[in-house]
Amino acid sequence: MTAVGQKYGTELEPVEVVDAELVDTAAPGSGEVAVPDPAAAVLAALEADAHDHLNRIRPKKTRDGYARDWQVWKEFHGWLAERTGTPLPLSAVTVGTFVAFVTYLDQVVQAPPNTIERRITGVTSEARSRGHAVPKEATEAARRALKPLKLDESRRKRGRGKAAAIAxxxxxxxxxxxxxxxxxxxxxxxxxxxxxxxxxxxxxxxxxxxxxxxxxxxxxxxxxxxxxxxxxxxxxxxxxxxxxxxxxxxxxxxxxxxxxxxxxxxxxxxxxxxxxxxxxxxxxxxxxxxxxxxxxxxxxxxxxxxxxxxxxxxxxxxxxxxxxxxxxxxxxxxxxxxxxxxxxxxxxxxxxxxxxxxxxxxxxxxxxxxxxxxxxxx
The missing domain is CATH 1.10.443.10 (Intergrase catalytic core)
Known part of the structure; x- marks a missing residue:
């Protein structure tokens, strides 16, 4: 166990560092072969350990909720593909897709604003945990699109009370x-x-x-x-x-x-x-x-x-x-x-x-x- 692993009480997996700039020593005019930096290996191990640790300590209810938010994100992409004829990758979290996601939740799903706000947070977290980039401006644009919806009384009443029986x-x-x-x-x-x-x-x-x-x-x-x-x-x-x-x-x-x-x-x-x-x-x-x-x-x-x-x-x-x-x-x-x-x-x-x-x-x-x-x- 490394010193870092001893400090946190967890076993760090060995990390293989590959330098894309390594040069074939037999090639004419080649210089010295790059030597992997030990510090880079430790930093990479810390990043992986931190990700796993934060995921473990997150309450199960939160993990389940974020997983459900990501499933709704998939459903939105399926709905969008049916209407445009072009499926987009789930990793495409942009200003356009996130604002369209808010509109979809509001007009198609008819979700209350507080649910939409939670979906934004959940999708952002899940996308980043899966290695997808989520630009800050995309999240900010989604919340700006949500802001007027939160002021609408009829939208705030969505989802309140018990479901009525149907016969x-x-x-x-x-x-x-x-x-x-x-x-x-x-x-x-x-x-x-x-x-x-x-x-x-x-x-x-x-x-x-x-x-x-x-x-x-x-x-x-x-x-x-x-x-x-x-x-x-x-x-x-x-x-x-x-x-x-x-x-x-x-x-x-x-x-x-x-x-x-x-x-x-x-x-x-x-x-x-x-x-x-x-x-x-x-x-x-x-x-x-x-x-x-x-x-x-x-x-x-x-x-x-x-x-x-x-x-x-x-x-x-x-x-x-x-x-x-x-x-x-x-x-x-x-x-x-x-x-x-x-x-x-x-x-x-x-x-x-x-x-x-x-x-x-x-x-x-x-x-x-x-x-x-x-x-x-x-």
């Missing part, structure tokens, strides 16, 4: 909503937004199946075609494990309405997806761009949540906070009102027996069952 009736409104949406009076672009048919079929299948299995965004993103088997009674769905939670196998029966029946919506999307060129046995849900082109990579967890929120917006379901958890809450509250067994609802969504969130949903669904004011003479 099958809400899904029908989403499925039957107009596929054309005029621009808002304050929009910069005055073009009419049209939902491609392929995206409409994907969203119907995604949203109805999400409610049926009480799926988390991450679970729906990880679903493959092989996880969804068609049976006489409906579908057998293997929901994969996420974040250490156990996987689960759940039944999904036929629905009463074609537009929201998870079985018929899934088969219609599957047929359309394969016709569009998707690989059989690949991801269950794929991105679809504004021109109706099918993507190759699986739909991201954020994409799953945005699909539900966007459909709710098109259907006019305003005034409620529709998020990825709305389907999970909705299955329990609706199931309790319809007299479904609590244990089966819990297993369908993969909640633990003592989950306080699950029992909160149960209480919400049973709120008016034998209510204290019922039948007392009012």
């Amino acid at each position: 099958p009736a809400d899904l029908r409104k989403m499925a039957e909503a107009p596929r054309e949406r005029p621009p808002s009076p304050t929009a910069r672009r005055r073009a009419v937004l049209r939902v491609p048919e392929l995206a409409r079929l994907r969203d119907q299948a995604l949203n109805s199946l999400k409610l049926a299995v009480a799926g988390r965004n991450e679970e729906m993103s990880l679903l493959d075609d092989a996880h969804i088997q068609v049976a006489d009674e409906g579908l057998k769905v293997h929901v994969p494990s996420v974040k250490g939670r156990p996987p689960r196998d759940v039944p999904v029966t036929y629905g009463e309405h074609r537009a929201t029946c998870p079985v018929r919506c899934w088969t219609a999307w599957q047929e359309a997806k394969l016709t569009a060129g998707a690989d059989p046995g690949g991801p269950a849900f794929l991105p679809v761009d504004q021109w109706g082109h099918l993507g190759a990579a699986r739909l991201s967890p954020d994409g799953v949540g945005r699909a539900l929120a966007r459909c709710a917006q098109y259907a006019g379901l305003t005034g409620r906070r529709i998020t990825g958890h709305s389907a999970r809450r909705g299955l329990v509250t609706t199931g309790i009102k319809k007299g479904k067994r609590v244990d089966k609802l819990r297993r369908q969504g993969g909640w633990s027996a003592n989950s306080p969130v699950f029992w909160e949903y149960v209480d919400e669904g049973a709120m008016f069952e034998d209510a204290p004011t019922e039948g007392i003479g009012f």
Whole structure:
């Protein structure tokens, strides 16, 4: 162990220093061969040791958060590539890409300003830890682009409060909503937004199946075609494990309405997806761009949540906070009102027996069952 390693109580790995200017001694007119500087070896070892040490002492929650920020950075690059036709390297952290990242988080993801600010910090840290240069002016430009957003009251309210439950009736409104949406009076672009048919079929299948299995965004993103088997009674769905939670196998029966029946919506999307060129046995849900082109990579967890929120917006379901958890809450509250067994609802969504969130949903669904004011003479 070197003296530096003894001081810090850690073993420094030997560092091989290669001088790019070494000259072949046999070449005519060559000078002396450069001798590696021992100090350079120690400095390089200190740099590597410091990087590892700082990463080890960083709280796990912070490490996980920065890793998630980097995943969102990847999703932004995928979104950008779909619209420009040119994929950019993840190392390209410039004024242009970082300001576009802020705009993407604000207008596409509709993230609150404090989340955007955290994403900027996380991406900057992760990029530098991976050896990518992040110019100071790029970070400063991103924060300048964020500054007016932080002053907007409607943006600051994003993400506040609990997710509202959605019911099958809400899904029908989403499925039957107009596929054309005029621009808002304050929009910069005055073009009419049209939902491609392929995206409409994907969203119907995604949203109805999400409610049926009480799926988390991450679970729906990880679903493959092989996880969804068609049976006489409906579908057998293997929901994969996420974040250490156990996987689960759940039944999904036929629905009463074609537009929201998870079985018929899934088969219609599957047929359309394969016709569009998707690989059989690949991801269950794929991105679809504004021109109706099918993507190759699986739909991201954020994409799953945005699909539900966007459909709710098109259907006019305003005034409620529709998020990825709305389907999970909705299955329990609706199931309790319809007299479904609590244990089966819990297993369908993969909640633990003592989950306080699950029992909160149960209480919400049973709120008016034998209510204290019922039948007392009012």
